[in-house]
Amino acid sequence: MATxxxxxxxxxxxxxxxxxxxNWLGRQDRKFNVWLTKHGAPRGLAWTWRLGCALVLVITLFYAAVLAACVILVMLVGxxxxxxxxxxxxEEDDPPQWRQGLLGFGxxxxxxxxxxxxDPNEID
Structure with a gap:
């Protein structure tokens, strides 16, 4: 018996x-191109509009990827x-020492x- x-x-x-x-975005893009051509826009304009929108989308995604990479790089450096x-x-210097000095032991x-x-004015 297979599970x-x-x-x-x-x-x-x-x-x-x-x-x-x-796939939904592709369908909406094709519907919009058909709508543009039905309302009198030339096919070349519809194709250019489609290409422009795709280019803006790709540039935005690339920008987001570069921004995320920069944030990750800054975190790694941090x-x-x-x-x-x-x-x-x-500390490269000598640490302070407890000893008897000019103002007494300290x-x-x-x-x-x-x-x-x-406090030199304090009386013990």
Whole structure:
């Protein structure tokens, strides 16, 4: 007994929907050309109008594809920069040290300046 899958996959349904839409657009295009010629437009004008609309559609789709590719490229570059940001944030200087300095024991940088909160007028 052979089993069959009753439901088509999502990709197959999407392909069929795309094909139905494409065929519908083709029928509408042919109907519009017939309508133009019935209302007195020359066949050459109807053909030129059809070609112009198809060209605008192709250019729009190409523009959308290029825009999507640019967005993906910017995201990839951003991910690459974020992944390698640890090298950019490394400190090459000596880290601050706890030591006895001019203002007493505290956190001093490499130039001898105390960087922790310190109030010289505070009485312990």
């Amino acid at each position: 069959s899958q009753p439901n088509a996959s999502l990709s197959r349904r999407a392909g069929r929907a795309t094909a139905r839409t494409w 991910c690459f920069v974020a992944a390698n940001a640890s090298e950019l944030l490394k 956190l001093y940088d490499k130039h001898g300046i105390r960087i922790d909160p310190y």
